[in-house]
Amino acid sequence: MTHEVKKTVAEINKRIEKGKAVVLTAAEMVDAVRRLGKVKAAREVDVVATGTFSPMCSSGMLFNFGQEPPVMKAQKVRIGGIPAHAGLAAVDAYVGATELPKDDPLNKIHPGRFKYGGAHVIEDLLRGKSVKLWCEAYGTDCYPRRSLEKDVTLADLKYAALLNPRNCYQNYNVAVNLTSRIVYTYMGPLKPNARNANFATAGELSPLFNDPYLKTIGLGTRIFLGGGTGYVIGAGTQHDPRPKRNERGIPLSAAGTLMVKGDMKGMDPRYVRAVSILGYGVSLAVGIGIPIPILNEDMAFFTGVSDADIQMPVKDYGHDYPNGIARTLGYVTYAECRSGEVVINGKPTQAVPMTSLAMSLEVATKLKERIEAGKFLLTEPVEPIESA
Structure with a gap:
C-alpha cells in the first residue's frame, strides 16, 4: 500500500x-x-x-505500604476496610475496584445498594484522605511482625499505581x-x-x-x-x-x-x-x-x-x-x-x-x-x- x-x-x-x-x-x-x-x-x-x-x-490499585521495625510479610491485608490480595511479596498488595467489605451496613438495609468498595478507597486516597490499613501475618524469623494497623494516605504509600x-x-x-x-x-x-x-x-x-x-x-x-x-x-x-x-x-x-x-x-x-x-x-x-x-x-x-x-x-x-x-x-x-x-x-x-x-x-x-x-x-x- x-x-x-x-x-x-x-x-x-x-x-x-x-x-x-x-x-x-x-x-x-x-x-x-x-x-x-x-x-x-x-x-x-x-x-x-x-x-x-x-x-x-476491571481496575485496581497495586501498592506497597513500606516496612517499619519489626518487619513483616503480610498474609492478609485490608485497606479502608476492603480486602486486598497480599500474595505478592512482603508489603505489596492489590485492591480491586469492585472489591466489597464483608459487612456493608447500607447493603443490610437496602440490598444491592453498596456504599463503599475498592473504588472508593482509590478515590479517597487520591483526594488526600487517610484510610485504615490492617495487616495480619504468620511471622517468620526474617519477618517477625504478626500484625499492623495504622492510618495511611497516598503520600504515605511507598508505591501506588492504578493497574x-x-x-x-x-x-x-x-x-x-x-x-x-x-x-x-x-x-x-x-x-x-x-x-x-x-x-x-x-x-x-x-x-x-x-x-x-x-x-x-x-x-x-x-x-x-x-x-x-x-x-x-x-x-x-x-x-x-x-x-x-x-x-x-x-x-x-x-x-x-x-x-x-x-x-x-x-x-x-x-x-x-x-x-x-x-x-x-x-x-x-x-x-x-x-x-x-x-x-x-x-x-x-x-x-x-x-x-x-x-x-x-x-x-x-x-x-x-x-x-x-x-x-x-x-x-x-x-x-x-x-x-x-x-x-x-x-x-x-x-x-x-x-x-x-x-x-x-x-x-x-x-x-x-x-x-x-x-x-x-x-x-x-x-x-x-x-x-x-
Missing part, C-alpha cells in the same frame, strides 16, 4: 516540541475529514486526541431486559420489557474507535490516565483481536481492550471516581485519553469516524446474558443512542448512557492542551497488540 502522506512519530514530536503541531480532538477531526478529505486532513493534522470517561470494573487489567473497550453492548421483571446489572438497572436501553462508550471520541486496527497503540504507548500520565502495557484480559467489522473497520461487538498503568501520585480525583451501581456493586469511572498520530491518510480516515458510523449490538441482559447466550437482537448506532431514543423490537425505547460524554470530551481536550503546550510527547509501541 502506498500513501501520499507519510509522517513519523519522531517528526511529529519535533513539531510538538517547537509548538507547531496541529492537534485536534477526535470530535474536531470528524469535521476536518469531512471538509478536507482524508489526504488533505492527513497533511494538515498531526495528532488526534481521544477521550473516554466511563465505569471500568487496570481491562479498560477502554472497543465498542460495547446496548443492554436491554426482555423479561417481565426489573434486573440489576453492571450496565445499571434495566426495566422490564425493554423499557430502557443502557449503553456505554464515548462514540467518536472513544480511543479504539479512532484506531480500530491498533496501528499506533501498543505496549509502551503513553496515555492520559486519571488526570496523570500512564502507559498501555498490553492487550486487556478479554481482548478479541478478530471481531466482525463494518466497512469502516469498526467492530460489531465488544472487541479490543487495553491493560494500562500509571502512577497514582500524579493523578487527579476529577478523572478517577468511585461508582455505586444499584443492585450490582461498585465500579471505578476512569478517564483515559490516547493520542493518535496521523502518520498517513489511512489514520486520518480512521480518526474521521463519526457517531453515525458506530454500530452497537443490542443484547438481552434479562435472560440471554446471564445464561451465556450470545444472541444479538440487532444493532443501533451511537448517534441514535446519543439522541436519547432507540427502537427496540419496533418500539421507541429510552437510551441511557453509562459513559459521561461531557467528561470524555474534557479528557480529550485536556490531552490536546498538554500536547499543544509541549508537555506530552508521543511514543511508538515497542510491541504491537494483535488486531486483524
